[in-house]
Amino acid sequence: MGKIGDKIASIKGQIPEQVRLVAVSKTKPIEDIQEAYDAGQRIFGENKALEIRDKHKALPDNIHWHFIGHLQTNKVKYIASFVKLIHSVDSMKVLREINKQALKNDRIISCLLQFHIASEETKFGLSPEEAYEILRSEEFKSFHNIKITGVMGMASNTFNTDLVRQEFKYLRTIYQNLQFDFFLGNIFFREISMGMSGDYQIAIQEGSTLIRIGSSIFGARNYAV
Ligand SMILES: *Cc1c(COP(=O)(O)O)cnc(C)c1O
Secondary structure (H helix, E strand, C coil), rough: CHHHHHHHHHHHCCCCCCCEEEEEECCCHHHHHHHHCCCCCCCCECHHHHHHHHHHHHCCCEEEEEEECCCCCHHHHHHHHCCCCEEEEEHHHHHHHHHHHHCCCCEEEEEEEECCCCCCCCCCCCCCCHHHHHHHHHHHHCCEEEEEEEEECCCCCCCHHHHHHHHHHHHHHHHHHHHHHHHHCCCCCCCCCCCCCCCCCHCCCCCCCEEEEEEHHCCCCCCCE
8 A cells, every 4th residue: 555545544543433534635636635545535625616626527436525625605616516515614605505506406415514613813613603593594494405414613723732622622512502402303413523633633532523634644735836
């Protein structure tokens, strides 16, 4: 097995069976993704609509493509025909467009609500209040082509592991509250997407079901090229 395959095997060997690995392949070439695919990896995460569309076209059909970046409304149309899970729903506006494009493609698209859990200002994401407002609305109840299957969040980019743990605990609490208030008995509402290369062990301890790992599999990203 190649280097990428070894990295995947090593991460999979460390994580519990119920936790799924999203291999974050953003900025990486087709060959790297193919190598991960050949090593058995099937879920890949990307954060740019055109990039995920082009990679989807070039690679095997049975890949599960997850969209993990900030999604602009005018880009939803590029991914609606194939995307398996959108991790990053952060507004009513984008939800409305996802529903519209899903309907056009005769699909039901699974989505996670992204929450702002980090102490850093820069990250995207809903507050619990905003999420409650969306989920309570009549308009949301009319979205028949969307399935909300859980929550997503990004912890602060810091070596302070206590802070990171606290932020993951907060996301889990949000998940549990939403489950109780809106999704009781709904077997599809079951995902907590949290944990990246630097913090996935903590995320798993705090209940993550989907970890999103890029650099630990594919190496550092070079945004200059
Ligand atoms: C890039 C990215 C990741 C992966 O980050 P690594 O530190 O390379 O593992 C995970 N989640 C999101 C939302 C990302 O944009």
